[in-house]
Amino acid sequence: MKPLVLWARWHDAKLKLHGRTPAEIWGELYYWKEERTAEFRFDLQQSILTTEDKSLTLDDAGVAIN
DSSP: OHHHHHHHHHTTEEEEEEEEOSSEEEEEEEETTTTEEEEEEEETTTTEEEESSOEEEBOTTSOBOO
């Protein structure tokens, strides 16, 4: 979950978690500077963040590598 938390920090977003399984986390990203939200899913094994419009693979520092 660390890459997701760091990615959110770098993008001025707060995490609002709605659920969790051993394989993934889902909820909303609240971009406080833009005052908007976006639903997300995060694959814990592969560190893949999926939002409404994109899918990103994150490294350990929360940086998108694709």
